[in-house]
Amino acid sequence: MSFSIANLFSQHFEKKFDLHEQHLNNQMVRVLRTIGYDRDYKRAIGQYLYDEKDNEYLDLLSGFGVFAIGRNHPTVVSALQETLTLELPNLVQMDVSLLSGLLAEKILQTTPDNLSKMFFCNSGTESVEAAIKFSRYVTKREKIVFCEHGYHGLTMGSLSLNGEQIFREGFGPLLPGCHAVPFNDLEALEKALSNKDVAAFIVEPVQGKGVNVPDGNYLPEVERLCKKYGTLFVADEVQTGLGRTGKFWAIDHWGVQPDMICMAKALSGGFVPVGAVAMTSKIMDTVFNRMDRAVVHGSTFSKNNMAMAAGLATLQVMEDEKLVENSAKVGEDIINSINAMASNYEFLKEARGKGMMIAIEFQSPKSLSLKAAWAMLEAANKGLFCQMITIPLFKEYRILTQVAGHGMNVVKLLPPLNLTQKDRDWIVNSFDQAIADTHQVPGSIWDLGKNLASHAMKNKKK
Structure with missing residues (x-):
């Protein structure tokens, strides 16, 4: 049988x-x-x-x-079925894939103009892990600042940025150099950044735990303070991105330009896990700055054809159905x-x-x-x-x-x-x-x- x-x-x-x-x-x-x-x-x-x-x-x-x-959307189902039947080369590790290039191009059409590069991975927590590593390498600083009650994932790096104690308890010691400040508190943020030793400030534009919406001037001031003190501004849009808040990206409500956007969840169409980080060309070119560093960060299953097809189909559905x-x-x-x-x-x-x-x-x-x-x-x-x-x-x-x-x-x-x-x-x-x-x-x-x-x-x- x-x-x-x-x-x-x-x-x-x-x-x-x-x-x-x-x-x-x-x-x-x-x-x-x-x-x-x-x-x-x-x-x-x-x-x-x-x-x-x-x-x-x-x-x-x-x-x-x-x-x-929605679940089991016919457009995404059709795209995945078609991908399965085409006998495409997939995960050819000494190659680059067409579908990942097309998805990167499509996503970057929706992001602020300062972002021009994409890194693909398998989940939201992996996108945060990438942001931590890239921030440290680019700035040559160790510290990462995040917000109390924030949520960025459950792997060890992202868990170190988790603002809820129940998720952290018993799993330490966590990543050193991670420091929490109250959400929506600019004075506390400036104090944390003022020594010019913080690699990145990672923040959800709207906090998922509690659905806390910031004051109107918070994120614009976050952007200003990060530039003032040489800290990278990372927007964790794993939950808030792709239309969740009534704008394509939640940051669009405040017109800010972060140095990186972390994304996942909805990009999958609900079928094949996919995560990603949109970033400036400076960040990408600094991390992958020589041919021998072309593989210093990655993931075996990232950019796989099924995930990329799901992402492309999902973006098309969002556009077609408004x-x-x-x-x-x-x-x-x-x-x-x-x-x-x-x-x-x-x-x-x-x-x-x-x-x-x-x-x-x-x-x-x-x-x-x-x-x-x-x-x-x-x-x-x-x-x-x-x-x-x-x-x-x-x-x-x-x-x-x-x-x-x-x-x-x-x-x-x-x-x-x-x-x-x-x-x-x-x-x-x-x-x-x-x-x-x-x-x-x-x-x-x-x-x-x-x-x-x-x-x-x-x-x-x-």
Whole structure:
């Protein structure tokens, strides 16, 4: 019998969670089962997931931003199928590939004019690793500055720039010379750069953990300070890039010109991992400055034909379907619609973000009964209230969301950029009802809250 993925999928469909418990991360299975997210999805199209009963779910996580053009887009599928059948030379290591050249050219048409070179790799964290190495080599400096609560990946170099302690704990010692400053704090940044010994300042234009948007003058001043002190300005657009914030690059909101842009996630079309760094010619020409240095940094699978084809097809879809414009329009509508609810709900603080990168933040209420209920959850585990939003959204309204980070009362939306008016209404109405339910104390939703608090307290004692 011939080998068939379809047969494997159908024969073993019900073993998914068991296999992960036996051979992979069983704690992830425990999490999913505890909060009721253990669904058996059979297919996915665009912004929708479908379970074995053909129930439709609206995916507002998009694989942490990977599926910006939606899942299983036919244009990307067709491009990959065609690439597989052409018998192209691939990864000929004593050669250069045509598709990587074409993708580099296409990407650089979207970046600021000062960027003219591309380096390809396999993921966002690899793009950050490259930026660290290139910055150190070009400047002959060791130090790297990053922001508190920032997220740049989980390999050792990028982990050294991770502003969340939970990711760093137990993995040290990390890369020396890495120093954090508060996000959106120009005084702290200038103090960190003033000794002229910092190779690079690496920053997310909009922070992913919490969806923190900077003040209007922050990034322009970052650019000025980096030039003043000879530090390279690196924009980590792994999550914010390719239309996520309603501009092709998030830096476009502020008109700045970094020395490097790190990218990945959406560039893959959701199929083949691909990462990249756009940079100035000075950086590229300094790192690869002699023929014997042509291979001083690279990656075996980078520039592979499937990844490059996926990237080219993804950019074409974004252009043809005007997804950047749709991200700006529908995202703003969602933010404004949820903010319009704030006067009705004590728990709701605000919605914020740019484009389809949205945070919905909750706060301690003023009413005594609500305040007591809030305090009960916070005492058990800071940020637990958000689970009383995300779990009902999933179970009752079939909307997949997440908490924006550890210990914060923020729900994060990172949907595909092709949301429709129907999706917008689905989101706004579901949030309205889910938030309204939390204001009924006592009520059935607070039975869930007590169970969550009980689980959290038990985990603290372990």
